[in-house]
Amino acid sequence: MTERISSVETIDVRFPTSRHRDGSDAMNPFPDYSAAYVVLRTTSGQEGHGLVFTVGRGTEIQVAAVRSLAGMVVGQPVDELVADPGALARRLVGDSQIRWLGPEKGVVHMAAGGLVNAVWDLAARRAGKPLWKLLADLTPEQLVAQIDFRYLRDALTEDEALGLLRAAAGGRADRERRLLAEGYPAYTTTPGWLGYDDEKLARLCVEAVAAGYDLIKLKVGGDLADDVRRMGIARQAVGPDVRIAVDANQIWGVPEAVDWMRQLSPFDPYWIEEPTSPDDVLGHAAVRRALAPVRVATGEHVHNAVMFKQFLQAGAVDVVQIDACRVGGVNENLAILLLAAKFGVPVCPHAGGVGLCELVQHLAMFDFVAVSGSTDDRAIEYVDHLHEHFVDPVRLRGGRYLAPTAPGMSAEIVAASLTAYRFPDGPEWTVAPTGATADAGEPVTAA
Amino acid sequence: MTERISSVETIDVRFPTSRHRDGSDAMNPFPDYSAAYVVLRTTSGQEGHGLVFTVGRGTEIQVAAVRSLAGMVVGQPVDELVADPGALARRLVGDSQIRWLGPEKGVVHMAAGGLVNAVWDLAARRAGKPLWKLLADLTPEQLVAQIDFRYLRDALTEDEALGLLRAAAGGRADRERRLLAEGYPAYTTTPGWLGYDDEKLARLCVEAVAAGYDLIKLKVGGDLADDVRRMGIARQAVGPDVRIAVDANQIWGVPEAVDWMRQLSPFDPYWIEEPTSPDDVLGHAAVRRALAPVRVATGEHVHNAVMFKQFLQAGAVDVVQIDACRVGGVNENLAILLLAAKFGVPVCPHAGGVGLCELVQHLAMFDFVAVSGSTDDRAIEYVDHLHEHFVDPVRLRGGRYLAPTAPGMSAEIVAASLTAYRFPDGPEWTVAPTGATADAGEPVTAA
Incomplete structure (x- = not known):
C-alpha cells in the first residue's frame, strides 16, 4: 500500500523567556520565544518535524494558519512528497484563495514554510542524512528544479543558477x-x-x-x-x-x-x-x-x-x-x-x-x-x-x-518540553508565575 | 459611567461567487468573495462595522487574527478611541510580540486594519457624518496626527504633509x-x-x-x-x-x-x-x-x-x-x-x-x-x-x-445576509450545492 501522510499535528509551544529579558531588543522588549510546532506522521509511522518561530502572543494565529494549510499535506503519497518538496511548496504558496492573505508573506507564508521544512526533515530522515548533506548530494539540476523562478528571472535565471552550482x-x-x-x-x-x-x-x-x-x-x-x-x-x-x-x-x-x-x-x-x-x-x-x-x-x-x-x-x-x-x-x-x-x-x-x-x-x-x-x-x-x-x-x-550528523533538519523538540511548555495549558504556564505574555507595560490580547 | 467597547464580534462570511466565475482572473480562477466581518459594540449599544476582504479558503485564519487583536479593543473608552483612532492603530500594529508575524503585512496587518476601520465607522456614526465628510472636516493638524511617520520621513515629513493639506x-x-x-x-x-x-x-x-x-x-x-x-x-x-x-x-x-x-x-x-x-x-x-x-x-x-x-x-x-x-x-x-x-x-x-x-x-x-x-x-x-x-x-x-450621505463607512452588511452566508454553517453553505470552496482543479484545505 502507498505510504501517505496520515496526520499533521500543530502545537502552540511557548517559552517564558521574557521573565529574564533574554532576547530583549529595541522592538522586542519582552519576547516569549515560541513556535507553531509541526509534526507530520506517515502511515508507516515515520515523522517529519518543523516549526514556525514566533515571539509569544499571536502564536495561536500562526497555529491556525498551519492547520488551514495542513489539509494540502494530509493524504499525500510520501515518496512523491520527499522526492519533490518543491511541488508541495508551489501548491501551498500558490493556492488561489489563500494567497490573497499574503501573497508570499506573513502568517500564511510562514505556515507554508513550516510545512515544507517538515517535509524536508522527513526526506532527510528517510535518506539517513542530515539535511545539509542531503542537499549537498543533489545535482545542480535537482536543486534548480526545487526553486520557483517566476519572479526572479530578471536577476537570476535557471541557467545562471545551474552555472553557479556547476x-x-x-x-x-x-x-x-x-x-x-x-x-x-x-x-x-x-x-x-x-x-x-x-x-x-x-x-x-x-x-x-x-x-x-x-x-x-x-x-x-x-x-x-x-x-x-x-x-x-x-x-x-x-x-x-x-x-x-x-x-x-x-x-x-x-x-x-x-x-x-x-x-x-x-x-x-x-x-x-x-x-x-x-x-x-x-x-x-x-x-x-x-x-x-x-x-x-x-x-x-x-x-x-x-x-x-x-x-x-x-x-x-x-x-x-x-x-x-x-x-x-x-x-x-x-x-x-x-x-x-x-x-x-x-x-x-x-x-x-x-x-x-x-x-x-x-x-x-x-x-x-x-x-x-x-x-x-x-x-x-x-x-x-x-x-x-x-x-x-x-x-x-x-x-x-559543528556539522550535525543525525538524519533530519534538527527541528525535533523533546516530548517532555512540548508537554511542559504547551500554551496555554502546559504546566509551565498554569503552575509557574504568570505574567510573561502579560508583561508590565505590554498591551495584552484576549487569550 | 464611561462608555466602553463591550464586545468585538468576528464573523466568517463567504459568498459562493466561484459558482458563476464572477471575479475570475489569471491568479484567482475561482474566488469566493468573503470577509472576516467585524462588529464593535459599545456599552451604550452603539456599533461600529468593519471587514477584512478575503477570497474564500483561509478566511478562518483572518478571523483568528481579528479575534486575537480584539482584546486590545475590548474595554477601551469610546470617547478616547473615536477621538484618536491613530493611537489604537499604533498599538495594534506595534504590539511587540504580534508584530513578529508581520510586521505591517499579511493577516495580522489586515486584522488591525479591520478593527481600525470599524472604529472609524463608529466615529463617523457618532458624528452623524459619512466617513469622507468626517475626514474632510478634520483640520490639517488633526489629520497629520493620525499618521505614523516613523518609516516615511525620507519621502514625506509631517511638515510637508501639513503643507499639502493646508x-x-x-x-x-x-x-x-x-x-x-x-x-x-x-x-x-x-x-x-x-x-x-x-x-x-x-x-x-x-x-x-x-x-x-x-x-x-x-x-x-x-x-x-x-x-x-x-x-x-x-x-x-x-x-x-x-x-x-x-x-x-x-x-x-x-x-x-x-x-x-x-x-x-x-x-x-x-x-x-x-x-x-x-x-x-x-x-x-x-x-x-x-x-x-x-x-x-x-x-x-x-x-x-x-x-x-x-x-x-x-x-x-x-x-x-x-x-x-x-x-x-x-x-x-x-x-x-x-x-x-x-x-x-x-x-x-x-x-x-x-x-x-x-x-x-x-x-x-x-x-x-x-x-x-x-x-x-x-x-x-x-x-x-x-x-x-x-x-x-x-x-x-x-x-x-454618488457621495454617500448616511453616517459611517458604509461597511454594514444586512443581518439576514450574515446569517445566510456564514461559513460553514449558514444555509447557503449547508443547503445549496457545495463545491465552491472545493472547486474543480482547485486544491482543498481541511476545514
Whole structure:
C-alpha cells in the first residue's frame, strides 16, 4: 500500500523567556520565544518535524494558519512528497484563495514554510542524512528544479543558477571534509541584549572572546546615551580586533538611522542590522550609502525571495541574513542563497529564538559545500538559549558550529518540553508565575 | 459611567461567487468573495462595522487574527478611541510580540486594519457624518496626527504633509459641493472577467459604455492568444475613445510582462495592473520604463505605506490603487494618499470583491475634497456584485459614484445576509450545492 501522510499535528509551544529579558531588543522588549510546532506522521509511522518561530502572543494565529494549510499535506503519497518538496511548496504558496492573505508573506507564508521544512526533515530522515548533506548530494539540476523562478528571472535565471552550482560542484567533496573537521564560523548575540545591565554585558563580552568568537552583536536603538556607553564597554571588553555588529531591530526611520549610527562610529561597528523597516529596500540602500564602510545587514524579517532580490539589485545590503522560518521553507531559501551568490554578497544567517540555530545551520553548511564555496565574511548567529529542548541540539566548539550528523533538519523538540511548555495549558504556564505574555507595560490580547 | 467597547464580534462570511466565475482572473480562477466581518459594540449599544476582504479558503485564519487583536479593543473608552483612532492603530500594529508575524503585512496587518476601520465607522456614526465628510472636516493638524511617520520621513515629513493639506484647505467647501452634486468618477471591471465568454464580454462592454463609463478593465494573463482576441473584441465594442485598462493579477515575471504587453499594445491599453509580484518595486519600475506610455498600476496587494513610498520613490507606478482592507486601516491610507499627492501620482482605488467599493469610496472622496483636490485621471473601480448585501450600498449614476450621505463607512452588511452566508454553517453553505470552496482543479484545505 502507498505510504501517505496520515496526520499533521500543530502545537502552540511557548517559552517564558521574557521573565529574564533574554532576547530583549529595541522592538522586542519582552519576547516569549515560541513556535507553531509541526509534526507530520506517515502511515508507516515515520515523522517529519518543523516549526514556525514566533515571539509569544499571536502564536495561536500562526497555529491556525498551519492547520488551514495542513489539509494540502494530509493524504499525500510520501515518496512523491520527499522526492519533490518543491511541488508541495508551489501548491501551498500558490493556492488561489489563500494567497490573497499574503501573497508570499506573513502568517500564511510562514505556515507554508513550516510545512515544507517538515517535509524536508522527513526526506532527510528517510535518506539517513542530515539535511545539509542531503542537499549537498543533489545535482545542480535537482536543486534548480526545487526553486520557483517566476519572479526572479530578471536577476537570476535557471541557467545562471545551474552555472553557479556547476562551478561549485568540483570542490564539494573537499569542502565537506573541511566542514566535518572544522565546523562553520559562528558569532554570538548572547552578550548584547538590551535588558542586560552593564556588568553582565562586560562579563559576557569577555566570556565570548574567551570562547573563541571574533564577532559579537549588541542590540541598540533604545537610548542613544545608553548605546554609546554600552558600545564603549563592549569595545573595551573585547579589544580592537574583535568585530562588534549592532542591531536596531527596525526601530529607526532612514534619517534617524544615519544620525544615530554616526554617534556609534567611534567604536567601529562592523555592521548595522535592521536599521529600519525590513520592507524598505530603498531606505536600506540610502543608509548603506551614508554609512559606508559600515556594512548594512538584514533578512530575518525579509519576507520572501522577491524582496531579497531587490535588496541585492539595489545594492542595499552587505550581509544577507536568511532565516529558516520566515520564508516559504528550504526551497525559497535555496533561491535566496543562489541570489546572494550571484551578487557576491555573503550570507550570515539569523538565528537564536527557539530552534532557529538548529534549523538554519543546515542551510549555511549547504551553502558552503555546494553554492558559495566559502566561509569568508560568513558566520551563523548563535544564542545560547533553549537548545536543551531539542533532540539534536546545535554543538559549538571554539566559536564554530559543528556539522550535525543525525538524519533530519534538527527541528525535533523533546516530548517532555512540548508537554511542559504547551500554551496555554502546559504546566509551565498554569503552575509557574504568570505574567510573561502579560508583561508590565505590554498591551495584552484576549487569550 | 464611561462608555466602553463591550464586545468585538468576528464573523466568517463567504459568498459562493466561484459558482458563476464572477471575479475570475489569471491568479484567482475561482474566488469566493468573503470577509472576516467585524462588529464593535459599545456599552451604550452603539456599533461600529468593519471587514477584512478575503477570497474564500483561509478566511478562518483572518478571523483568528481579528479575534486575537480584539482584546486590545475590548474595554477601551469610546470617547478616547473615536477621538484618536491613530493611537489604537499604533498599538495594534506595534504590539511587540504580534508584530513578529508581520510586521505591517499579511493577516495580522489586515486584522488591525479591520478593527481600525470599524472604529472609524463608529466615529463617523457618532458624528452623524459619512466617513469622507468626517475626514474632510478634520483640520490639517488633526489629520497629520493620525499618521505614523516613523518609516516615511525620507519621502514625506509631517511638515510637508501639513503643507499639502493646508494648500488644499481653501477649496474644500467648493469641492464638497461639487462632489455632492456630481459624484466621483468610476470605472468598471464588470465586463472583463477571464471566465466570461466572448459574447458576454462584448455585450458587457457595450453596456458599460451605454451606462456612461469611459474606462473599463479586462483581466489578462491566462493565454496570450485569448488576450489578443479578447482585447480586439473589447476595443471593437467600445470604440477608440473609451480607455481599456488590463490587469494581470501578478501572473508574470518582469521579462514576461514586457513581452506579453507588447503583443497587446496595438489595442492601446491604458494601464497594465499588477504585471508582476506586488512586492517587486524595482520590477515594476523596469516594466514601466519598457512599456511607456502604457501606465503601470498596482496597490491592491501592496501591503503597507513603506511599500507605496518606494513605488513612488522609484518611479514604478503611474496609478496608485489603494485598497480599504489591505493596509492598517484608514490611518495608513491617509499616509498613502498624502504620499501620492506629494509625488503627483493619481489614486484610482481598487474595489470590487465584497464591500470594497462601499468602503474605499470614502477615501477617494476625502482625497478629492481635502488632499489632491482633483478627479483628473482618477476613478474608483466598480464591480456590480454583492452590493445588495449592504445596508448602505454604493449608488452609481452615469458612470460615477454618488457621495454617500448616511453616517459611517458604509461597511454594514444586512443581518439576514450574515446569517445566510456564514461559513460553514449558514444555509447557503449547508443547503445549496457545495463545491465552491472545493472547486474543480482547485486544491482543498481541511476545514
